[in-house]
Structures are given as C-alpha cells and as structure tokens.
Amino acid sequence: MELDRETLEKAAQGALERPSDAMFWDDRLFTTHGAVFHWAELSDDLLEESNYLTALAEIQGAAGDDADEHVIDGTSRHFAHGSLRTIYVQVYDDDVIRCRKCASAAAWAVSRKKHGRRRFLCGACKNDWDWDSKHYGLPALEPIAYRPRFTAAFIEATELALSLQDYPILDESDYSEREWEAFEKALKEAVEHAQSEYGLVDTCAEDNAIAELYYQNEDGEHRQNWRSPDDVDWEVVATEYREARDVYFLELATEVYRWNVLGYSPDQLALFAA
Structure with missing residues (x-):
C-alpha cells in the first residue's frame, strides 16, 4: 500500500513515544529507533509469534544492507509477560537534519532576517521559538515545514502494522x-x-x-x-x-x-x- 505523509508521521510519533516507567539498554531506543512489534515469548500465542517473526523478516528485507543498523530485535524482561521481544526500527534516515535545541528530527526551518541563516527545530522547540518571537520581537521569518525522510524499514513496518487492522495474520501459511x-x-x-x-x-x-x-x-x-x-x-x-x-x-x-x-x-x- 502507498502510505501518505500524515500516516507515516503519526506512526513515527507513536513508535518514538518513550514509556515513562522503563529503562532501556540502548540509547537509540525511542530516540532514533521506535518500537513497532512485540512478542511475549512465554505466552504460547502462536499468532503473535508468527506475526512477529514474519514482520522481522519482512522489515529486515526492506532495510537491505542497512538491516543491522536500522532494525533491532531486542529482548527485555517484563513483570507481566516475562521475556518480551520487540522490533525497534530506525524511523528517519541517517542524514536527516536534527533540531538545533534537542537533537530530535527537525520538523521546521526558520530563518533570521538579518543574516538569512536557517535554524532547524522540532515541533516542540518551534513552539518556544514562536513564543520568543511573539514576546521579544525576534526578527524571524515564517517557519517552513521540513519533511525528513523515513527509512525503508520504517515504511515497511508501518505498512505491516496497518495491514493487521484489516486481517490479523501476516503470513497465513x-x-x-x-x-x-x-x-x-x-x-x-x-x-x-x-x-x-x-x-x-x-x-x-x-x-x-x-x-x-x-x-x-x-x-x-x-x-x-x-x-x-x-x-x-x-x-x-x-x-x-x-x-x-x-x-x-x-x-x-x-x-x-x-x-x-x-x-x-x-x-x-x-x-x-x-
């Protein structure tokens, strides 16, 4: 299926939303790599197992030579599910421009009138910029939306996740x-x-x-x-x-x-x- 920009951005926001009550063993998790699929290994849920392993193979295939960097098959311990495996996928390409304030993927570009230099900001930091411009009269032009590129792995993961809304099995055989x-x-x-x-x-x-x-x-x-x-x-x-x-x-x-x-x-x- 061909996914529109709005759908991918919504999926990226959900994948990168960091749980507030958990610690992670890799700094990339929920910063550059978002969670897309889960499987509780000890649950004996054959459908969940099949979907997880099928998705893992499909996402790694979409990533190609970048699979080792763009796809993480992680395992963690969960108090309710025991051993929990999670597929983490790099959301944006490596050459995506980052926010100058918090280093997350930029969503906006703003320019100072005096020097014409652009500043790239994420959505949250753009709100701070807008507030400063309104209250302190900073000479800024209108922000321009910046559209970072998504990785092939993340696009594939989003397509697979959305397909499960219509049919609960990724690979029938x-x-x-x-x-x-x-x-x-x-x-x-x-x-x-x-x-x-x-x-x-x-x-x-x-x-x-x-x-x-x-x-x-x-x-x-x-x-x-x-x-x-x-x-x-x-x-x-x-x-x-x-x-x-x-x-x-x-x-x-x-x-x-x-x-x-x-x-x-x-x-x-x-x-x-x-």
Whole structure:
C-alpha cells in the first residue's frame, strides 16, 4: 500500500513515544529507533509469534544492507509477560537534519532576517521559538515545514502494522504450519501420557507399534476434528490408544494361536494376513 505523509508521521510519533516507567539498554531506543512489534515469548500465542517473526523478516528485507543498523530485535524482561521481544526500527534516515535545541528530527526551518541563516527545530522547540518571537520581537521569518525522510524499514513496518487492522495474520501459511506443528507436539504428549499407564507391562517396541496403529486410525476423532493444540483431549486420546492396544495384542495373540495351536507355517500365516 502507498502510505501518505500524515500516516507515516503519526506512526513515527507513536513508535518514538518513550514509556515513562522503563529503562532501556540502548540509547537509540525511542530516540532514533521506535518500537513497532512485540512478542511475549512465554505466552504460547502462536499468532503473535508468527506475526512477529514474519514482520522481522519482512522489515529486515526492506532495510537491505542497512538491516543491522536500522532494525533491532531486542529482548527485555517484563513483570507481566516475562521475556518480551520487540522490533525497534530506525524511523528517519541517517542524514536527516536534527533540531538545533534537542537533537530530535527537525520538523521546521526558520530563518533570521538579518543574516538569512536557517535554524532547524522540532515541533516542540518551534513552539518556544514562536513564543520568543511573539514576546521579544525576534526578527524571524515564517517557519517552513521540513519533511525528513523515513527509512525503508520504517515504511515497511508501518505498512505491516496497518495491514493487521484489516486481517490479523501476516503470513497465513507460516501461521498454519506453526499451528500444525504445535498440534502434533500436543498430540504426541497426549499419546505418551496414555502409554505411561502401561509403562510397567509394555516394552518400547510394543509402545511404538501400538502408537503406529493409533496414528493410522483414520476414524479417530483427532483425524476428523482436531487442528490446534487446544483441540487435543487427553481422555479421548487415552481411550483411542487403549483401543489400539487391544487390537495390537489381539492380533499378536491370534498369530501365536495360529502358529502354536493350529500349526500354520509362516507362509500360511502370511496368507491370513493378506
């Protein structure tokens, strides 16, 4: 999307707004580099994780050779969220003219009539200049708006942030893949918990064989309805695992019966299996 100047300036103001109750480990934070995305790593929020890492890759790609300087992937400790990762992006280009009084990015240029030299000021310092001009009659011309250049990284970060207002996912395939991996991990943990009930009687080989039967059961509820970690019901898994275990040992007992009691050869048993 093509962003207008007003939108970028509003985004810059929000990104550079410094929290009043925090200390930072880098002097660039909230001076030249603004916060654009956050991710609480311990929250198990897959959507937040996907959006953060997707945004980080996209912003670094937009920055190109300047990525190391213009993009910071920072980590801090937060009393509510634990480990908090934040993407800080340099808002303005390095050659942007700074305010002569406070060194922030200039927004206005004013000139003295006597010498014609320009003075660059930010919005806040321009208010002081206006006050002095009004009350002390300083010979200043009308201020001219100065338009600093935004970095490619910040423009990309703003576009990504605004896109989330219309749709909450930056990369559908990345999020789906992460969700499926988390689901498979949760299902594996539920199966291992079901196996623990028979830990004293089943061997590792039997555990693996029964688990394979369980996963192959396409009629199982986990194959029909479950798609995310929260869907996994450990009680249902335990019941289905128990059913798979019964099938496994019934087949094993039947094979032993055919061989030892009925006297079928291995080739004949293979015919039964077929």
